[in-house]
Amino acid sequence: MDNSIKVTKETKNKIRVEFERTPLKERLKAKFGTSYFYLNVLWYAFRLVLLIGISYVVLYPFISKIASSFMSQSDFVDSTVRLIPKNFTLDIYKAIFVELNYMEAFVNTFLLSIISALIQTFACLLIAYGFAKFKFKGNGILFILVMLTMIVPHQTLKLSMLLHFKNFDIFGIMGGLSKLGILPASFADGIKLTNTFWPLVILSAGGIAFKNGLYIFMLRQFFRGVPDELEESAYVDGSGVYRTFLQIIIPLSIPMMITVFLFAFSWQWTDNFYTVLFFPGREVRLWPHLTFQIPPSLKTDYAGASLLNTAIYNTCGMMIIAPLIVMYLFCQKFLVQGIERSGIVG
């Protein structure tokens, strides 16, 4: 090899090297014939198969639910029909839309989710900022309490939560005031807040609603990553704590706020613990009043009835989460990036 390389000096700064190139066959062999290359290919294939397989596991329930929602009644007893319906029909959708009053529940849930998600986002933002950036006595203990609200199972508090909001009162102050004649007599036993949005609004405002501990934790970690110098320079320039928060911190944390808002919105949207608990009546129609209901026009007692019923429940579920899916398609970047940016690692 060494002999075949010829180096000639052309000019002062230029040399010319002549050598015999390795034949194509050998070059290809060196590139594709090694065990390193085969291992890499094997790994790529394995990874792809694994990822596609698990994606299938995630997506299959949705696909099969969507497929069965278009099936007609005869398809459910036909054993040759698996995923693709033979007689395409929109009966189930129509029935749920009209007979179960889909739109009313949609509007109510939308309002409830928007309101409580907005309040939760702002409340958690304030609380998390306080925890992350200010040293005060009790900071650590208070944060442990935040974690505690996350650990206590809901079921533990179910009964007393219901009783609390059925006769809502703040340490008996309202009852006392009404006995003194300052407030109307109807307040004597507290205010009945069930079947209104108030319980969820109040819980959200206090940062003790569903999974708010997680949001506070996420936001706190995010604020910890924001350099203190930013605020200090604002203080030096004469801006107060609150003005700094409004004009510097909030614009800075808008992506994180969107992340938290999306979580809060979608978890409130599919929630069936608080909504069932606080809306026992039928005055405010929400999603739980739609699930596990069979529209009157679809009630049958033929052989495939149980399959049909399952399909109806599933269709109802798909209709409930359809708006979320649309939202997710547009916003999933925020979810992933938000968590990454929060740097939960600390």
Next chain:
Amino acid sequence: MTNTANVTNAAPKKRRRAASLDRRKARAGWVFVLPFVLGFVIIYLPIIFNSIRLSFFELESMPGGALAETFVGFANYNEALFVNPDFVSTLIAGLGRLAFDIPAIVIFSLFMAVLLNQKMVGRAAFRAIFFIPVILSTGIMASIDQGNILASYGEEGVSGGQSHSASSQIVSMLDVEVLFDQMKVGREIVGYVIGIVNSIYDIVNRSGVQMLIFLAGLQSISPAIYESCQIEGASAWETFWKITLPMISPMILVNAIYTVIDSFTAGSNTVMRFIEQEYSTKQGVISTAMAWMYFILVILIVAVVALILGRFVFYQRRD
């Protein structure tokens, strides 16, 4: 703090200003966390105390919707523990399930996070698909899915959505056993792996948030460390065990605790469902007593998990 103290001795004039700024900031901190303090004191504490109090009472519905309370001491706890035939066995079964679930979910989500962190074609699409369960498989959807499982017992549902019935298990114990028998790894491990594969749907659904947390952790590891490893000639395998795992170990602790809490408080948990059932059939007081015992158990387990894993956690010293 020591800094300000030094300043105070030197120049008494400055002292008041420094202290007042500190105090002002402390006050501002209180103002920021005020929503939580108010919510906790006004709403949450009364609810918790009432819940504990109620677990020592018997409730009776009075005409007109009011509830009559009679103090019964530990009778509710007694009944839950010794009279009710199912509570203790459900609890033990639930704990066994948890011992199975936590390692499975943590290992699976770590593995998937490592995969999703690599550069490849379609990474964004895969990520989007993997995080669907975080948003969609909660609350109402979970309850509908449970309804499906109940409905698909005994019949191979076309529309069942999931392959939960015994006939459609992905891996049968027998096939794999023959394979693993020659490898001499022991029946327990084989059974465990098969259990994971067969409940893969459940595990994927429940490891979304954990995957996100691991992914965030992986991305915070400095690429310079990997680079120097590569230069020193470490293989990918060695890099994972010597670099990735120690660096991600704080996240393993966080995720293990999160998984314990999440699976304990999830509606799909068998103990939770049992308590829920008790709540709807009886006046709800025994279920409160059960739930409190359950909660104490959760706290104990979280403490044990934190203690065990805490010994293995490696914290990178920051300077």
